[in-house]
Amino acid sequence: MHPAFSVVFLTTLIGAGQGLFLALFTVESYAAFGLLSPQPDDFYALGSAIAFVLLVLGLIASFFHLGHPERAWRAAAKWRTSWLSREVIVLPAFMGLVCLYGCAHWLGLNPVFAQLPSGAPVNLTAVLGSLAWVLAFALYICTGMIYACLKFLREWHTPLTVINYILLGGASGFTLAAALAAAVAPEVMPLLAGWALIITFLGLIGRAATLIRNARLKPKSTLQTAIGVKHPKIMQKSMGLMGGSFNTREFFHGQSRSVLRSVKWLFLVAAFFVPMVLLAIGLSQAAGGVLLAAFVVQYLGLIAERWFFFAQANHPQNLYYQSVA
Amino acid sequence: MTQLALVIDLNVCVGCHACVTNCKEWNTSGSAGPLVDLNPYGKDPTGTFFNRVQTFEVGEFPHTETVHFPKSCLHCEEPPCVPVCPTGASYKRAEDGIVLVDYDKCIGCKYCSWACPYGARELDEHQRVMKKCTLCVDRIYDMRLTAEERRPACVRACPTSARLFGDIHDPESEVSKAIRENGGYQLMPEWGTQPANHYLPRRKTKLRIREDELERADNPLKIDQQLPKPGKAEPSLDDVTSW
Amino acid sequence: MTDNSVQEVKNTTCYMCACRCGIRVHLKDGEVRYIDGNPNHPLNRGVICAKGSSGIMKQYSPARLTRPLRRKAGAERGAGEFEPISWDEAFAILEERLGRIRATDPKKFALFTGRDQMQALTGLFARQFGTPNYAAHGGFCSVNMAAGLIYTIGGSFWEFGGPDLERAKLFVMIGTAEDHHSNPLKIAISKFKRDGGRFVSINPVRTGYSAIADEWVPIRPGTDGAFLLAAIHEIIQKGLYDRDFLVQYSNAGELVNCDEDDDEFGMFLRTEVPEEEACYDPQDKLWWDRKTNRPVVTHTAGADPCLLGEFEINGTKVKPAFQLLVDRVKDYTPEWAEGVTGIPAETIRRLAHEMGVTARDQRIELPISWTDSWGKEHDTVTGNPVAFHAMRGLAAHSNGFQTIRALGILMSLLGTIDRPGGFRHKVPFPRPIPPCARTPNHPNAVQPNKPLDGMALGWPADPDDLFVDDDGNPVRIDKGFSWEYPLSVHGLMHNVVTNAWRGDPYRIDTLLIFMANMAWNSTMNAVEVRKMLNDRDENGEYKIPFIVVADAFQSEMTAFADLILPDTTYLERHDVMSILDRPISEYDGPVDSVRIPVVPPLGECKPFQEVLIELGSRLKLPAFVTKDGSRKYRDYPDFIVNYETEPGSGIGFLAGWRGKGGEKHLRGEPNPNQWEMYAKNDCVFHYELPKSYQYMRNWNQGYLEWSQRNRITRYAEPILIHIYSEVLMRFRQAARGKGFSRKPPAHLAKRVETFFDPLPFYYDPLEAQVTDRHKYPLAAITQRPMAMYHSWDSQNAWLRQIHAHNVLFVNAHTARVNGIEDGDWIWVESQWGKVKCMAKHSEAVEPGTVWTWNAIGKAAGAWNLAPDANESQLGFLLNHLISEELPACERGSDRRVSNSDPITGQAAWYDVRVRIYKADEVAARGTMRAGKVGAEAANSGGGPAVGGGVAPVSGAGAARTEPQFPPLKPYPGQPERKSIWNYFAGKGGKQ
């Protein structure tokens, strides 16, 4: 597939935004259950704001993907069948909740509605946070499923796609949260950095598993099934057009195999290895700058990862577009 | 239930591209149009077409088959492109099984094209909506046209009548018979999309000449050239045995 | 939904190619909304092709010329610098110049026309002008096909006849890619296949029609003669020929003088001295009757000739023609042919058997009674259902004439001429062998201010019919009808520029080119010819002083014009597909048709027809003015209605709805409402012959008399098939210094003697004879793409997306042996020139052949394409590698002859031999992207080597074809070149 930068940014930005929110809410939950001391509202408010900004940026990026952004609202219509439609519904809902959550913290508006048996308060931010927490995962699932549900895009058609969206988004979000915490809530930095490290590591496992899986994929569609001729040797001579078409632009990355290979190593290093090292350093030295660097590197790595995610997917339609003459 | 479709006979398709340009011509000024052409007179001209004809070589010289292969939207019975569309712009008509795009609803997200394994959809780069073969809905029901004309443009144009059109759910239709009798098949059956369009494979006519057909009663050489007789003086059994 | 209703539907005739299908043009607000095939038209029966469907984009093309243009003073020819002038000025220039020429030496005006359909009018104009220098495209197209078969069976493929696939059981197609009969052939082939017929294609390449053949027989280019002769050998040997047919309907049984010392050696024996009426074959020859064992006049009732044997009449050794054929093919065994053609002997033999056995055992008897020329009544028409079709794969070689003679003979042996399931004629064929038209045979036929005394083109029957002076030198600028190319019945347009430039045989003044791209794809040696067009003599005068080009588009040729006359498109003008030209007849009878404008002309475009009528009137050419010298015809439509070949002849351009009220057909007084009647009848006139006149027309008394009564032919004599060609023998005789006719100049005697063999023989194409085969091991040929017509369609926004550039297809094995990968940039080099292009591996081409689509490559900026358009940057023209001349084979002479068939002057396009090798490193790097990415794409989705953003093949600077020419700029008045086209009829085509 041709990696569209709108989609690369959309998925990485909202992934990080979701992850950041999850990190915030994790902290709040720890605190609610008394595993941590309560953290300043500023931390949540600022974190939510950042998450919100990431989500907004992602949303903006997504508009660049549309031929008719002014009709984007129509995309909510088919939530019964379309994961894209679901994403389109969940994303703003999630954004709304993150916004409310952040505001509630910022304004310190946090009425308690009830008390759990454990003693944890059921207050406004907990309710908003829990709902947002559910939506964050729903959003990961929607985003992942947009790709995972396309069965002939076999590189994507695996639960690993959804898992990776969760893990990679989570990793970048937690890394960012750790960097944020280093600045405004140092106490929770180790917790977040630790989780970031763990999730990044899990992400590495997930992503590596996908790479291994995909490397072993045998194409299910072949020229033989594409044109219905059973002969081992078939070569396309002409695709019927010479100056290119939507089909030659949308479904091909246009790069050589070696570029693809380089990008793969680049993202493995930038999205996983370097951030893990930096996280470890940041964690041990309580160095916010290093953590921020970890996030920046990881985010760039994830852009490469997402680029690769698209580029590696080999659409069966490509069988019909192999040769110009 | 009706399922309209094209059946394409690869046995007679000569790859002339009539179906390609006639489709373009009909549709650019029709309800699907205009169909944009970019750089029409410059480098790398590229435009939106609903139908393309491709060429494949099968086998190795001298046992080569050259296959011309027209491809447009196959109007799948289980069209993966439809459920994924977030706006409902892509839909399959219950009454005749035609898969269509409502250009007024389409947001140009391209998702449906990702979901089509056949590369049958093309985004119109100017109108920025998704387009594809409409099975000429704006012809086939137009009662101002004669019955002969109420067929898709490409079908009418095709000089070899390699393109048949009809209801594949009606077992008595020309298309159903063609599929049944000539081994009609679907593309990429592995995905369960159940394309309504079918293809008919190459069929070979061979001629077997038997040895005895070359020994002819009507051999004119018998008239013109008395078949050579051996000279009387040449050796024969008479020279060596007497019984 | 948008309202796509159509407001108007107008019928006319397509001219996106020369097939001339009936079309219906649907209009919306005066703009073309849709063009479809006319279901009532006999030719295309409702279908339409890729080109025909793209007529809209021709109509609104930015390459259109819209104003008369004059080369800017001081600008070089070829630079394309023009200033607009008015039609009045243009006519004044022409009137003055042509008037002067006509009053002094009319042959200094040359009119040559390309792939047009109006030779009846252009020919009339030239003849009236008085110049012999007129021809249409036939010489560079397929004259071998016309001449080879017409001199053998009195008709031909091409527009003159074809295979009856309705009834055939076996169809053998040879060397055909697309043909003139584009849609009808496609309709017929698919029906034939559906009816279970067996289709064999003999072609070095498997594409298009060959793709759907049941069997593809790859053959080395130029060697079909060997295949056909071997098939004849096998069919005779196995006794699979139709003896009855040959006896009755051919000259197979006629006795030939075999006495080498006799003056009449090689001629038929005759009962009496041959009549001087050279136009038909009098029935005065002899058979050797089997029953009475003595000579009798042919077709004597009750007689049956020996086809084999050797006899003596009055001490003269004689043999039946058939015996001579048998002698001829004795050594042409399938094994021999295998070595020449590359087709296994086994296959040749099997194919011969298939033909023979199908012809004999699947015989058809139709219950159609008819009477033959000898008065015998037949209750049935017999068919031997083996049909052939062949085109330029045979024709465009310098041995094509004899190869095609062999094909005609094979078809005749099988008994398939004008019979069901075989070959069928189309009116006005068959014609006598040769047809009656003659050129003048002396230079004094060309006189100031007089029409030419004879036709500019004709059919020589013997050396006295040649158009030469007393020394045997050519009268025509193209040397047509001279000893160099005696039977050049369509002229040699491909040598006009070179000859005129060299002044050999003389200099001319004005060259008028209509509808031909002589600076590009219809010229050989395009690089040099472009220089000749712009070359000056010692005095600084152009060697070709004045060039006028009448074209509708900005072709490469227009750039070399001194004056450009902008023509209309086919949708803007009146036109006729006349029976006087090459009509669109069907097997069942004559068909002619018209074009009636459906949209107004763009800008100042004027139909060339009108230009000729205007010029003819101004120059007072007799046919165009009344006795008092005033203009006779208002305009072209008026001319068409009222012109008669002779006053009161009742023969005009159109055969339908003649007579005062349109009640007569074929012949009749002018009908003032003829156009309206054509308009009412789908623009086509189809006269269906009675069934009994539809077959066996060479010898069908009823038909021949019908044809005579309607003045389609002068004679109603039977047209016997020339298995043995006495016509050719007459030339050979002259070359041997015998006979009463003229003799060739000494340096051509050998050539004429060699090639004018009365029986077909195989020889290597002439170019191969002067080529080092080790150095240039490959044959290079072109094919017609179905979705493009010559060079016309690169200006067509839709068609050019299908063929934006061309590549050289090379057999994959051959390529690898030469170190050439798929997609590599290579040089293709002949001994005449070289071209850089991209190679593509193919399994569908014979290993010794490389090929490309014809005329896709363009000169930069021509056709109002952007200078960086794919056509000029990636596409290439094979013509740069083909020479228009060859060294004459005589030793020690610097004479050149045209690169043509030595009998007909047919351009030998497909004889060129080449070698290929990888282009230099820089270009090769561009290749890596182009080729390798494509190769990888299968696995990685890297992308095909297309432009448009994927793998920028066209981006790499070095990755460009060569040669290149300085880009042309648009001319004044040309429509704007859009960068986005959203064509929607009725919205100003804009939106």
Ligand SMILES: Nc1nc2c(c(=O)[nH]1)N[C@H]1C(S)=C(S)[C@@H](COP(=O)(O)OP(=O)(O)OC[C@H]3O[C@@H](n4cnc5c(=O)[nH]c(N)nc54)[C@H](O)[C@@H]3O)O[C@H]1N2
């Ligand atoms: N290498 C190679 N060369 C070949 C051949 C080959 O097989 N191989 N084939 C040869 C053959 S068979 C032929 S017939 C020739 C064809 O060669 P040409 O007869 O030269 O044909 P084109 O170049 O296509 O077109 C001639 C011109 O007609 C113009 N034209 C189109 N429509 C109209 C119209 O309505 N009015 C006017 N006035 N002009 C119009 C076009 O713009 C173009 O400039 O090419 C020959 N050249």
Ligand SMILES: Nc1nc2c(c(=O)[nH]1)N[C@H]1C(S)=C(S)[C@@H](COP(=O)(O)OP(=O)(O)OC[C@H]3O[C@@H](n4cnc5c(=O)[nH]c(N)nc54)[C@H](O)[C@@H]3O)O[C@H]1N2
């Ligand atoms: N679409 C389209 N239709 C056209 C034209 C066009 O430009 N485009 N041009 C029109 C004109 S002017 C003409 S003359 C006709 C020509 O019609 P065709 O004769 O069909 O045209 P070519 O493309 O010259 O086809 C020559 C075929 O002969 C094969 N061939 C070459 N050499 C040999 C050989 O030695 N032996 C054998 N057996 N085969 C050989 C080539 O591979 C090719 O398939 O088409 C007409 N129709």
Ligand code: SF4
């Ligand atoms: S061919 Fe593609 S676009 Fe057409 S219905 Fe099937 S999946 Fe949808």
Ligand code: SF4
């Ligand atoms: S591009 Fe249009 S039709 Fe396709 S999925 Fe998006 S909205 Fe639906």
Ligand code: SF4
């Ligand atoms: S059915 Fe109509 S829209 Fe579809 S390919 Fe044919 S002409 Fe085009």
Ligand code: SF4
């Ligand atoms: S029009 Fe018919 S023969 Fe021509 S490419 Fe299309 S399907 Fe094939």
Ligand code: SF4
């Ligand atoms: S075959 Fe020629 S005349 Fe017929 S529709 Fe096609 S372009 Fe027109």
Ligand SMILES: [Mo]
């Ligand atoms: Mo031609």
